[in-house]
Amino acid sequence: MKTLFVNGTLMRGLELHGNLAGAEFLGEFKTSPRYRLHSIDDIHPGMFETEEGGVAVTGELYRMDEDLRRRVEAGEPPHLYIGAVSLEDGRVVDGVLFPKAEAVKHPDISKWGDWRLYINTKHQKAERPMKHIDAEPYEFDFEPSRTALVIIDMQRDFLEPGGFGEMLGNDVSHLRSTIEPTKRVLDAARRAGLLVIHTREGHAAHLRDLQENKRIRGRGDRTIGDMGPMGRILVRGEEGHDIIPELYPQEGEPVIDKPGKDAFYATDLEHILRQRDIRYLIVCGVTTEVCVHTTVRAANDRGFECLVVADATGSYFPEFRRVGLDMIKAQGGIFGWVADSGDVVKAL
Ligand code: C5J
Numbered sequence: 001m002k003t004l005f006v007n008g009t010l011m012r013g014l015e016l017h018g019n020l021a022g023a024e025f026l027g028e029f030k031t032s033p034r035y036r037l038h039s040i041d042d043i044h045p046g047m048f049e050t051e052e053g054g055v056a057v058t059g060e061l062y063r064m065d066e067d068l069r070r071r072v073e074a075g076e077p078p079h080l081y082i083g084a085v086s087l088e089d090g091r092v093v094d095g096v097l098f099p100k101a102e103a104v105k106h107p108d109i110s111k112w113g114d115w116r117l118y119i120n121t122k123h124q125k126a127e128r129p130m131k132h133i134d135a136e137p138y139e140f141d142f143e144p145s146r147t148a149l150v151i152i153d154m155q156r157d158f159l160e161p162g163g164f165g166e167m168l169g170n171d172v173s174h175l176r177s178t179i180e181p182t183k184r185v186l187d188a189a190r191r192a193g194l195l196v197i198h199t200r201e202g203h204a205a206h207l208r209d210l211q212e213n214k215r216i217r218g219r220g221d222r223t224i225g226d227m228g229p230m231g232r233i234l235v236r237g238e239e240g241h242d243i244i245p246e247l248y249p250q251e252g253e254p255v256i257d258k259p260g261k262d263a264f265y266a267t268d269l270e271h272i273l274r275q276r277d278i279r280y281l282i283v284c285g286v287t288t289e290v291c292v293h294t295t296v297r298a299a300n301d302r303g304f305e306c307l308v309v310a311d312a313t314g315s316y317f318p319e320f321r322r323v324g325l326d327m328i329k330a331q332g333g334i335f336g337w338v339a340d341s342g343d344v345v346k347a348l
Contacts, residue, residue, distance in 0.1 A: 157228065157233065261295070
């Protein structure tokens with residue numbers, strides 16, 4: 001089933017909506033005020049996204065099956081831009097918009113007769129070209145607008161000299177070599193407008209979200225919640241728990257605080273991805289065989305197509321990194337794809 005937003009209200013039952021016959025009316029909705037109505041005396045309202053100003057556009061939401069949606073779209077004018085549209089209730093849906101450039105060329109869109117705006121969850125191939133990354137076991141095809149970069153646990157305690165990881169006797173240089181490639185992928189993703197998500201492994205200060213098995217595992221002198229070299233170990237808000245400065249999240253980039261290895265477990269990661277209709281994940285981070293692997297496996301079972309960036313993931317045990325990557329791409333990509341950062345950046 002697809003959800004479709006029809007620009008303009010109170011049109012139900014009118015001839016204008018003939019091709020919506022059979023769709024289920026869900027109610028009236030408004031866009032967040034970032035759109036400008038483009039119309040001649042508001043008789044034929046269309047809209048395009050604006051940088052500033054703009055208004056909330058009211059419309060009706062319909063649910064329909066794939067066949068009906070195809071029929072509705074077949075009846076629409078060509079050259080419509082498909083892009084993300086924000087609704088007032090916080091959802092972002094993909095939409096068919098009147099492109100600004102076209103709006104300038106065609107000040108009178110009434111030449112298209114009973115033109116109207118649809119916002120729906122369908123993606124028009126011509127307007128959303130697939131991109132390709134040279135990857136293993138074979139080319140990774142993805143739609144940039146449905147792709148998120150997920151950077152796993154690039155936290156000070158894991159990566160920095162003097163942190164918890166090093167305190168346990170690990171050689172952090174194996175993880176630090178991933179910083180530069182990850183930064184290049186991050187910069188490219190930001191430039192390409194991808195959704196960027198960061199995760200951090202850790203627990204609330206009260207530790208009520210810390211499973212006992214995790215707390216006692218390893219039988220070390222110090223464990224999660226105890227004082228470590230950079231504050232309480234793996235506790236949110238402590239210095240060591242935070243993301244390294246080189247890859248620090250920008251405003252608006254979700255940071256997922258996860259109590260487990262799997263970034264989907266006890267977090268709103270899946271909700272955030274579904275809300276943006278994300279289907280493809282480009283994954284960087286540490287450590288390859290623990291949080292990266294666990295998250296990629298969980299994502300794969302949820303239907304996401306995952307590509308792990310080989311030189312942007314690391315382990316304290318280089319052998320585990322190598323085998324971890326082999327396991328992802330084995331058997332025709334049983335968990336996903338593997339590519340180098342250079343190829344990812346080139347494609348983005
Ligand atoms: C992560 C860990 N992030 N190795 N954690 O992999 O405990």
